[in-house]
Amino acid sequence: MIRIDHLTCGYGSKIVLDNITLEIHKGEFVGIIGPNGSGKTTIMRAITRLIKPITGTIYLEGINVSSLDYKELAQKIAVVSQNFPVMAMSVREFVLLGRIPYYNKFQFLESEKDLAIAENAMVMTDMIKLEDSYMSEMSSGEVQLAFIARAITQEPSLLLLDEPTAHLDITHQVGVLDLIKRLNRQYGLTVLIVLHDLNLASEYCDRLVLMNQGQIENTGRPEEVLTYGNIEKVYNTVVVVEKNPISGKPFVLVVSEEVKRKCER
Amino acid sequence: MKKKTTNWFFSISAAIIFLLTACIISLVSGSAGIPVSKIISIFLEGKGTAEYSILFDIRLPRIILGFAIGGGLSLAGVILQGMFRNPLVEPYTLGISGGAALGVSLCIILKLNQFLPNVALPLSGFFGSCLVVLAVFFLHTQKRVFTVEGLLLTGVMVSFISSSLVMLILSISRTEELHSIVFWIMGSLAEPSWAFIITVFVVSLLCLLLSYFFSLHMNALSLGEEEAIHLGINTERMKKQLLLIASLLTGISVSVAGLIGFVGLIVPHFVRILVGYDHRALIIISFFCGAGFLIFCDTIARTIISPIELPVGVITGILGGSIFVYILSRKSFFKAGDRS
Numbered sequence: 001m002i003r004i005d006h007l008t009c010g011y012g013s014k015i016v017l018d019n020i021t022l023e024i025h026k027g028e029f030v031g032i033i034g035p036n037g038s039g040k041t042t043i044m045r046a047i048t049r050l051i052k053p054i055t056g057t058i059y060l061e062g063i064n065v066s067s068l069d070y071k072e073l074a075q076k077i078a079v080v081s082q083n084f085p086v087m088a089m090s091v092r093e094f095v096l097l098g099r100i101p102y103y104n105k106f107q108f109l110e111s112e113k114d115l116a117i118a119e120n121a122m123v124m125t126d127m128i129k130l131e132d133s134y135m136s137e138m139s140s141g142e143v144q145l146a147f148i149a150r151a152i153t154q155e156p157s158l159l160l161l162d163e164p165t166a167h168l169d170i171t172h173q174v175g176v177l178d179l180i181k182r183l184n185r186q187y188g189l190t191v192l193i194v195l196h197d198l199n200l201a202s203e204y205c206d207r208l209v210l211m212n213q214g215q216i217e218n219t220g221r222p223e224e225v226l227t228y229g230n231i232e233k234v235y236n237t238v239v240v241v242e243k244n245p246i247s248g249k250p251f252v253l254v255v256s257e258e259v260k261r262k263c264e265r
Numbered sequence: 266m267k268k269k270t271t272n273w274f275f276s277i278s279a280a281i282i283f284l285l286t287a288c289i290i291s292l293v294s295g296s297a298g299i300p301v302s303k304i305i306s307i308f309l310e311g312k313g314t315a316e317y318s319i320l321f322d323i324r325l326p327r328i329i330l331g332f333a334i335g336g337g338l339s340l341a342g343v344i345l346q347g348m349f350r351n352p353l354v355e356p357y358t359l360g361i362s363g364g365a366a367l368g369v370s371l372c373i374i375l376k377l378n379q380f381l382p383n384v385a386l387p388l389s390g391f392f393g394s395c396l397v398v399l400a401v402f403f404l405h406t407q408k409r410v411f412t413v414e415g416l417l418l419t420g421v422m423v424s425f426i427s428s429s430l431v432m433l434i435l436s437i438s439r440t441e442e443l444h445s446i447v448f449w450i451m452g453s454l455a456e457p458s459w460a461f462i463i464t465v466f467v468v469s470l471l472c473l474l475l476s477y478f479f480s481l482h483m484n485a486l487s488l489g490e491e492e493a494i495h496l497g498i499n500t501e502r503m504k505k506q507l508l509l510i511a512s513l514l515t516g517i518s519v520s521v522a523g524l525i526g527f528v529g530l531i532v533p534h535f536v537r538i539l540v541g542y543d544h545r546a547l548i549i550i551s552f553f554c555g556a557g558f559l560i561f562c563d564t565i566a567r568t569i570i571s572p573i574e575l576p577v578g579v580i581t582g583i584l585g586g587s588i589f590v591y592i593l594s595r596k597s598f599f600k601a602g603d604r605s
Binding site for chain 2: 048049050069070071072073074075077078079081088089093097098100101103105108109154
């Protein structure tokens with residue numbers, strides 16, 4: 001699906017990603033984890049051509065992404081990013097913006113097909129009941145769902161999500177991730193997701209990519225990546241790794257300084 | 266969805282009715298009172314009568330010019346406010362007006378207008394504004410990234426520099442020159458030749474057509490630049506094209522009619538409160554409302570203390586500003602305005 005080949009890139013003279021090679025297969029659900037500033041978001045930005053590689057290439061279905069124009073790219077990749085613009089538009093209008101990559105030059109109104117696709121996306125994300133509410137009047141969980149609905153409306157084959165569960169309560173965290181999982185399983189949508197919460201990453205992702213200082217530290221199934229040794233090395237924090245009794249996936253518990261001192265005594 | 270297109274239809278019709286009303290009021294008011302009912306019979310009688318020449322040689326050209334410039338300025342305002350995602354940006358923020366004022370002041374102080382009467386002032390104004398746009402543009406293409414914030418700051422600074430230069434010229438010029446510079450700066454729709462009127466009219470309508478092709482992209486841009494790129498829009502190219510359209514509109518309006526302020530700031534803002542963010546409606550309605558507003562203000566400017574004519578820029582400022590403050594102070598409107 002997407003192959004990142006010896007990619008080095010950054011902002012100005014500061015190199016953020018250093019010689020990264022990563023391949024994501026069709027239909028995979030891949031999570032990127034790692035400390036702040038380790039280059040997680042930068043990978044996303046490189047894929048969508050927001051920043052240009054210094055060296056290396058990114059291939060999308062075998063084609064070099066820098067040879068595609070933005071419109072073609074937007075028909076294949078949809079992004080749910082962290083920035084929340086507060087907009088005076090209704091959910092329906094917002095979701096319909098996802099059809100922009102498909103409009104031709106002389107088209108100004110949505111076609112019946114565009115409307116049907118947007119409607120379907122709103123049904124899938126359960127936003128249809130809110131279609132006339134304004135984006136600026138909704139909770140952050142609902143805004144996140146509207147973003148995902150817009151992404152679905154783009155009919156992508158690859159979905160990129162940058163911390164879609166940040167600032168959400170556990171109901172919405174699980175709701176959003178269940179929805180993405182459903183899209184992945186039922187429609188074969190390839191998902192690349194940046195997550196801060198290691199436990200959510202462990203529960204939902206087929207494969208994890210652990211980033212550290214602009215390089216890939218480790219990649220593999222959650223139980224291979226989320227080991228005590230890996231986490232302590234990358235995050236510099238003492239943790240306890242246990243197994244979720246129901247799913248069998250690893251979960252990570254932090255240890256506070258106070259408790260640590262008690263144990264040492 | 267049906268609802269949206271019907272809404273647009275009604276809003277656009279309302280804007281056109283407003284525009285036509287302004288045109289008719291402007292046509293019938295003035296020192297020689299001609300009632301509405303007589304317009305058609307005067308037109309049918311054809312050339313020759315004094316009333317015919319008042320209507321079609323004096324009042325009609327002003328209406329057409331008001332239409333083109335009012336529409337053009339508020340279109341430029343819509344484009345720039347959408348592009349910079351900042352409701353305080355107006356066509357004059359980027360220093361285009363400052364450049365035109367500088368060009369005209371130089372032209373007057375160097376007495377170029379004595380060699381080429383009628384033509385010299387608009388031409389030098391246009392060259393002045395072109396120069397500023399090119400400077401702003403050039404300063405920006407030097408850098409790899411074409412950021413809107415940087416562009417805005419450069420524009421504001423260039424604007425300051427050129428208005429300071431105008432001040433400098435004013436301070437060293439003689440009284441009669443001072444008078445003509447100041448009058449030009451205040452803006453007026455009086456007495457340009459037909460050639461200029463038709464040029465402005467054609468350019469204005471062409472820009473309306475062109476910018477309409479960007480309406481959907483401008484909707485996406487209102488989410489922010491990164492989001493627009495994610496929706497498949499080449500924002501770099503689009504911003505340059507939009508900037509060129511807005512500059513052309515502003516430059517040509519300013520060079521023909523002087524600095525008519527406020528239309529490009531208030532009209533887009535006002536229309537956005539009424540019809541929402543969607544540029545597919547916003548562009549057209551702003552154009553018509555701006556046109557109607559300027560024609561209306563010009564009618565007031567030339568009739569209120571006739572035979573003396575006030576600068577139309579004064580009327581747009583006083584009238585537009587007070588209407589806007591009144592609307593903002595009304596609570597229900599303010600809530601809608603909050604969303605915009």
